[in-house]
Amino acid sequence: MPDVYNWQLGRPMAYPYEQAMPKRQWAFVMNINRCLGCQTCTMACKSTWTFERGQEHMWWANVETKPYGGYPYAWDVKLLELLDKANPGGMTWSESDSDERDSALRAAPYGTYDGKTIFEAADSRVTRPEHSQRVLGYLPADAEWATPNLHEDVPPAPAGEKGQWVRGGLSLPEHKAWFFYLARVCNHCSYPACLAACPRQAIYKRPEDGIVLIDQERCRGYRKCVEACPYKKAMYRPTTRTSEKCIACYPRVEGSDPETGGCPMETRCMAACIGQIRMQGLVQMEQDGTWTKDRQNPLYYLVHEAKVALPLYPQFGTEPNGFYIPPRWVPRGYLRQMFGPGVDHAIERYMVPERELLAVLQLFRKDNRIIFRYEIEEGPKVFETEIHGKPFTLYDDTVIAFDEHGSELFRTKVEEPLYERPPERLNSI
Amino acid sequence: MDLTKEPEQDDPLTLNAVGVFDPSGESLRMMAACFAEEYLRLGFPPGRVLALFESPRYPLANGALKTLGYPTILSIVANAARVWSPAHRSHG
Numbered sequence A: 001m002p003d004v005y006n007w008q009l010g011r012p013m014a015y016p017y018e019q020a021m022p023k024r025q026w027a028f029v030m031n032i033n034r035c036l037g038c039q040t041c042t043m044a045c046k047s048t049w050t051f052e053r054g055q056e057h058m059w060w061a062n063v064e065t066k067p068y069g070g071y072p073y074a075w076d077v078k079l080l081e082l083l084d085k086a087n088p089g090g091m092t093w094s095e096s097d098s099d100e101r102d103s104a105l106r107a108a109p110y111g112t113y114d115g116k117t118i119f120e121a122a123d124s125r126v127t128r129p130e131h132s133q134r135v136l137g138y139l140p141a142d143a144e145w146a147t148p149n150l151h152e153d154v155p156p157a158p159a160g161e162k163g164q165w166v167r168g169g170l171s172l173p174e175h176k177a178w179f180f181y182l183a184r185v186c187n188h189c190s191y192p193a194c195l196a197a198c199p200r201q202a203i204y205k206r207p208e209d210g211i212v213l214i215d216q217e218r219c220r221g222y223r224k225c226v227e228a229c230p231y232k233k234a235m236y237r238p239t240t241r242t243s244e245k246c247i248a249c250y251p252r253v254e255g256s257d258p259e260t261g262g263c264p265m266e267t268r269c270m271a272a273c274i275g276q277i278r279m280q281g282l283v284q285m286e287q288d289g290t291w292t293k294d295r296q297n298p299l300y301y302l303v304h305e306a307k308v309a310l311p312l313y314p315q316f317g318t319e320p321n322g323f324y325i326p327p328r329w330v331p332r333g334y335l336r337q338m339f340g341p342g343v344d345h346a347i348e349r350y351m352v353p354e355r356e357l358l359a360v361l362q363l364f365r366k367d368n369r370i371i372f373r374y375e376i377e378e379g380p381k382v383f384e385t386e387i388h389g390k391p392f393t394l395y396d397d398t399v400i401a402f403d404e405h406g407s408e409l410f411r412t413k414v415e416e417p418l419y420e421r422p423p424e425r426l427n428s429i
Numbered sequence B: 001m002d003l004t005k006e007p008e009q010d011d012p013l014t015l016n017a018v019g020v021f022d023p024s025g026e027s028l029r030m031m032a033a034c035f036a037e038e039y040l041r042l043g044f045p046p047g048r049v050l051a052l053f054e055s056p057r058y059p060l061a062n063g064a065l066k067t068l069g070y071p072t073i074l075s076i077v078a079n080a081a082r083v084w085s086p087a088h089r090s091h092g
């Protein structure tokens, strides 16, 4: 297998194909601290792309209640278990020996991953001893796709009444401890496992925006992608006997939706987010697989400058392009397993936000068009205090968002005033 | 009605709606603080944030209030409001 460079692992990695990077890459940041689990994003996707026959079980966008929820059922626990079987105790990280230069940081911001990825562990045969795989993975059983977030927050049926709802007005169980909502879509990975596993080469990554698509003409429904995707975001459709996956709302990202008059637009799940947790955009890529320095792109800033947004299960090795601001209340060991060694830094920065971070967080969900650049106009100092034992100064800066062509999209302030709709317009959009 | 049952191997829902052991209550306190800060940063006045904790319609926030007690939640909201609510800042 050729070697490609995986910046999230801080090292070269074996992958079945040669390194080939798109010019720009579709990417997103989600702030888990704000997700309410309202499922508006899930339904926005469902009602746009997967409402037809044979797609009933398909939730390209879903929100699951961690730690126990998952769609398909226990997808991450199962994959972690497989990876651990293939490489016992191997999911560890070392401090990076790269120097402090900017390029080195972009190439290894979280240190170096010591263990094997799902590509490097493919020959372990832990899934099925009699078969080799191109990518370590498993095929979920049909029943595992059946219950997206069903019963994750509500009581299961009483003993002996399998498959029944609880009747007769019962109070919901109270969660006595932490949980959090993990919103997920396909990560349009830089090294897609779905693409690597397809024997028909029916899956391709678009050079213009890095969106990963399944060619429905070439697909023969072997489900190798379903087996290989560690995030289980490729799904089989029995009515067409092909696999399907999130298409990143590519007509919107291309700017062909009439709503924006040619401006690239964020996906349906991003635009619908009630909790204002989501931002999606396009980042510039270097041919070595790292992100081009683009200081004023908000995604670049959140991932590479502030380092508050982290990849989901980077150890899998696909270099996912979805990044998460981790939930600050969740035990750190769990979070380190899920988001890698950058967790402590990310939470510290998020809890005592620096001046620029506060302004950039205000950009979330103020517009449906993709933000390519932001600028900050300095405002007055509001006050100084301590947060969580650290000094903190609040400035009422103005942050301005620009589109692909440099035209202003909107401007907003750190101390954004609250507007409430009058009661007669509460539900009007 | 008894809601407990033994796990069954073929039941994919067996682990759902199960609480996680958090004997010190520290995670819960941090979660409550996060709710308070995020809502205040969205512009909610502290009184309305407190009302979220008091309402049984928000089971998690309300559960935190029941477990940690009203005085703890009140001080969590007040502490967050000191930073994030313009009307409640203590300058200097």
Ligand code: SF4
Pocket: A185, A186, A187, A188, A189, A191, A192, A193, A194, A195, A212, A228, A229, A230, A231, A232, A233, A234, A245, A318
């Ligand atoms: S998340 Fe899965 S389906 Fe999406 S690109 Fe990555 S490997 Fe493929």
Ligand code: SF4
Pocket: A034, A035, A036, A037, A038, A039, A040, A041, A042, A063, A181, A183, A272, A273, A274, A275, A276, A277, A278
């Ligand atoms: S719409 Fe936003 S807040 Fe609601 S579940 Fe989806 S990600 Fe969470």
